[in-house]
Amino acid sequence: MARPVYVVFEGIDGAGTTTHARLLAEKLRLLGYCVELVEEPSKDVVGGVIRHMLRHGPFHQDVLALLFAADRLLLQRSLEERLQGRSCIVVSDRSWISSLAYQTCELFPYAVDADWVYIVNKYAWRPDILVYIDVEPLIAFRRLASRGRVRELPETLAALRALRESYRHVIQRVSRVVPVVLWVEGSRNGVEKPIDKLSREIAVRVLAAIKYSEHRGALDSDE
Numbered sequence: 001m002a003r004p005v006y007v008v009f010e011g012i013d014g015a016g017t018t019t020h021a022r023l024l025a026e027k028l029r030l031l032g033y034c035v036e037l038v039e040e041p042s043k044d045v046v047g048g049v050i051r052h053m054l055r056h057g058p059f060h061q062d063v064l065a066l067l068f069a070a071d072r073l074l075l076q077r078s079l080e081e082r083l084q085g086r087s088c089i090v091v092s093d094r095s096w097i098s099s100l101a102y103q104t105c106e107l108f109p110y111a112v113d114a115d116w117v118y119i120v121n122k123y124a125w126r127p128d129i130l131v132y133i134d135v136e137p138l139i140a141f142r143r144l145a146s147r148g149r150v151r152e153l154p155e156t157l158a159a160l161r162a163l164r165e166s167y168r169h170v171i172q173r174v175s176r177v178v179p180v181v182l183w184v185e186g187s188r189n190g191v192e193k194p195i196d197k198l199s200r201e202i203a204v205r206v207l208a209a210i211k212y213s214e215h216r217g218a219l220d221s222d223e
């Protein structure tokens with residue numbers, strides 16, 4: 001049964017994961033691919049509980065890790081049922097890699113260890129392509145502030161700095177299990193890369209990775 005190609009975006013809050021997941025999905029659709037765009041947390045029941053907790057607390061990472069894992073499994077199962085084995089590209093803003101970066105961050109209460117995140121996400125899809133958008137914390141913070149969206153946690157400047165550090169380790173760690181890791185620079189020396197330019201760069205790199213995996217798939221099925 002054909003499995004969807006699973007492309008995930010990761011980055012600290014305000015890095016642009018939502019924006020660029022949507023733009024990539026649009027571009028791939030225009031090229032004729034079947035594309036499903038998913039966002040985590042979902043708009044379903046468990047996603048709603050998560051959003052409530054993120055807004056009102058308690059900000060307990062152990063509980064959040066379980067809820068995020070459950071939300072993700074529900075989302076992926078309903079997608080599998082809907083796709084019925086049709087080949088498709090699933091573009092997601094965030095994945096269990098966010099749990100590795102956020103729920104293990106020592107700055108937050110009841111942080112968990114990475115091994116436990118792996119265990120509770122054992123049955124979640126493994127990304128085929130990971131796009132990590134690296135943005136300097138001050139830029140991300142300004143973006144969040146300009147949208148009036150600075151929640152106490154995890155969107156303080158100190159938390160954004162800690163999360164970027166956490167991602168540095170996480171990206172290294174997951175490159176052992178994720179076949180394609182695309183590290184994209186969203187800003188440099190306090191200057192952000194314009195959305196259009198970044199989006200084009202991401203599309204070109206993701207497309208090259210998709211074509212490569214299609215080629216590998218064709219070779220594998222010839223064997």
Ligand SMILES: Nc1ncnc2c1ncn2[C@@H]1O[C@H](COP(=O)(O)OP(=O)(O)O)[C@@H](O)[C@H]1O
Pocket residue numbers: 011012013014015016017018019020093143144147186192193194195196198
């Ligand atoms: N490359 C970019 N340059 C300028 N602004 C950007 C860029 N990428 C995203 N933004 C803006 O930054 C804000 C945060 O983006 P968003 O996609 O919601 O981030 P995230 O989902 O990672 O928290 C949005 O207002 C978006 O328009």
Ligand SMILES: Cc1cn([C@H]2C[C@H](O)[C@@H](COP(=O)(O)OP(=O)(O)O)O2)c(=O)[nH]c1=O
Pocket residue numbers: 012013014017018040041054064068093094095096097098099100102103154
């Ligand atoms: C998927 C996931 C997200 N998160 C966090 C990242 C964000 O702070 C928040 C998602 O809220 P959301 O408002 O959707 O933020 P964004 O637009 O940045 O994705 O949840 C986790 O802590 N663990 C996870 O497993």
